[in-house]
Amino acid sequence: MSKIFGFSKKVIFYYFIIFSFHNISIAEEETLLILGDSISAGYGINKKDNWVFLMQQKFYEEGKSIKLINSSVSGDTTGGGLGRLAKNLKKFNPDFVLIELGGNDALRGYSINLIKSNLEKMIALAKQNKSKVLLMQIRIPPNYGQKYTLAFEKIYVDLAQTEEVYLLPFMLEEIGINSELMQPDGIHPNKKAQPQIAKEMKKNIDKFLLFNQSN
Numbered sequence: 001m002s003k004i005f006g007f008s009k010k011v012i013f014y015y016f017i018i019f020s021f022h023n024i025s026i027a028e029e030e031t032l033l034i035l036g037d038s039i040s041a042g043y044g045i046n047k048k049d050n051w052v053f054l055m056q057q058k059f060y061e062e063g064k065s066i067k068l069i070n071s072s073v074s075g076d077t078t079g080g081g082l083g084r085l086a087k088n089l090k091k092f093n094p095d096f097v098l099i100e101l102g103g104n105d106a107l108r109g110y111s112i113n114l115i116k117s118n119l120e121k122m123i124a125l126a127k128q129n130k131s132k133v134l135l136m137q138i139r140i141p142p143n144y145g146q147k148y149t150l151a152f153e154k155i156y157v158d159l160a161q162t163e164e165v166y167l168l169p170f171m172l173e174e175i176g177i178n179s180e181l182m183q184p185d186g187i188h189p190n191k192k193a194q195p196q197i198a199k200e201m202k203k204n205i206d207k208f209l210l211f212n213q214s215n
Contacts (some may be wrong), residue, residue: 028065029065029066029067030065030066030067030095030096031066031067031068031069031092031093031094031095031096032066032067032068032069032094032095032096032097032098032205033069033071033088033089033092033094033096033097033098033131034052034068034069034070034071034072034098034100035071035072035081035085035088035097035098035099035100035101035122036070036071036072036073036076036098036099036100036101036136037072037073037074037075037076037077037100037101037103037104038072038073038074038075038076038104038188039072039100039103039171039172039188039189040052040070040072040100041070041072041073041074041076042072042194043074043183043188044183044188044190045189045190045191045194046191049191049194050070050194051171051189051194051195051197051198051201052068052070052072052198054194054195054198055068055198055201055202055205056068058198058202059202066209069088069092069094071084071088071092072100075104076101076104077101077102077104077105077108077110077118078101078102078105078110078114078115078118078119078122079105079114079118080101081099081101081118081122082118082121082122082125085097085122085125085126086125089125089126089129089131093129093131094129094131095131095132096131096132096133096134096208096212097122097126097131097132097133097134098133098134098136098168098205099119099122099123099126099133099134099135099136100136100138100171101119101122101138102115102119102138102152102155102156103138103140105118106138106140106144106148106152107140109144109148112148112151112152112155115152115155116155116158116159119135119155119156119159120159120163123135123159123163123165132165132166132212133163133165133166134165134166134168134205134208135156135159135160135163135165135166135167135168136156136167136168136169136170136171137153137156137157137167137168137169137170138152138153138156138170139153139170139172139173139176140152140153166208166211168201168204168205168208169200169204171197171200171201172189172197175189175193175196175197176189178193180192181193181196
């Protein structure tokens with residue numbers, strides 16, 4: 001009887017250990033909410049070819065517990081992102097929020113003050129949720145006029161400094177000038193560009209995660 005009792009204690013002990021490690025592994029998984037427009041939503045691209053999906057697969061291959069939640073909407077603006085961010089924060093409670101918005105605002109000629117204000121409010125909401133913010137630098141074609149273009153692109157640099165958030169380089173910095181990597185509209189990257197975007201984005205997000213761990 002004592003042997004049976006001893007065996008039962010060992011089974012319970014091992015079950016407790018396995019269960020504990022299972023809970024720890026789940027608890028350690030971090031989530032990154034991507035709040036973007038058509039570039040991140042994968043306009044004209046199959047879901048499995050989109051850079052977000054490819055980057056997620058790479059994280060899994062490396063055994064990193066990072067879950068990407070792609071809440072990007074084609075045609076979205078900073079106003080649209082602000083309007084749905086609170087709901088996303090409540091639903092997913094992400095550790096990190098990547099804001100990739102503003103390009104469509106500029107295409108529609110929205111005021112610099114409005115764009116900046118919307119981005120500020122999104123950053124504030126994310127911070128209130130205890131989510132760390134990654135803000136992507138957005139660039140636009142020069143045909144919108146030098147004054148507007150410079151003022152628009154300066155929004156992101158200024159906010160990164162004043163709000164103390166991590167500024168990511170524009171994901172189409174090199175791709176946008178290569179017609180072979182762009183769709184016929186000249187605005188959206190094609191399927192061929194997605195692995196390159198995923199590679200660069202992952203490199204920059206890895207830097208952020210390393211920076212975040214040291215602070």
